[in-house]
Amino acid sequence: MDSKTKILVIEDDKYISNFIAVSLKKENYDVYISQSAADGLFMFSSYHPDIILLDLGLPDQDGLEIIKELRQFTEIPILVVSARGQENDKIEALDMGASDYVTKPFHMGELMARIRVAERALALRGVNSEETIYKFDYLTVDYEKRRVLVDDAEVHLTPLEYKLLLLLIENQGKVLTHNYIIRKIWGYEAGGDNKSLRVFMANLRRKIGKGDSGCHLISTEVGVGYRFLGE
Ligand code: CA
Secondary structure, X not given: OOOOOEEEEEOOOHHHHHHHHHHHHHOOOEEEEEOOHHHHHHHHHHHOOOEEXXXXXXXXXXXXXXXXXXXXXXOOOEEEEEOOOOHHHHHHHHHOOOOEEEEOOOOHHHHHHHHHHHHHHHHHHHHHOOOOEEEEOOEEEEOOOOEEEEOOEEEOOOHXXXXXXXXXXXXXXXXXXXXXXXXXXXXXXXXXXXHHHHHHHHHHHHHHOOHHHOOOOEEEEOOOEEEEOOO
16 A cells, blocks of 8 residues: 655756655655656646645746646645745745745755645645534634634634635645735735735734734745645
């Protein structure tokens, strides 16, 4: 029986892909390497990986196009690993459905941590759909009764705050961009105005946080968006 997590690395820089492959194998992952977009898509359909690590600057196609293509038929976690430091590329990749983003040069430890977040999200995906009660750490959400508990005390969320919390939980581990959240919660394009989202997020954090230590369940991705339970 093979229960190893399969990771497809689409990266044209051989030095980097080797480095990633060696490190991942050491951690007991199955690794497949592709050096172009076309080969990457071919390997995706041949080997059915669990997670994709994707470089944006590929010789035959822009990595963003691969995300767009894959998202038409799969929800596989796509971790973008790219040298492009520009916030716009990062946000565009996430808006197109990438799950997370690591900028080169990166520490292997950081990449491993992001992979583990993706794995946990995968493991939860199957479980969550059947559950009516979500529990994590001190937080409990009872979907049927629409109740939210911090430890055992009920907290009162406005309908929009509740919707926001559910959206974050559904996408656990994934970075959600400001625009994505605003579109989902308010139903329109933000056009760069994130002020109301910031206010809502601050209120939600305060309500589901614990005393002075605040809420460590939601992390801020500066200039990009938010992530539920980003470790
Ligand atoms: Ca490249």
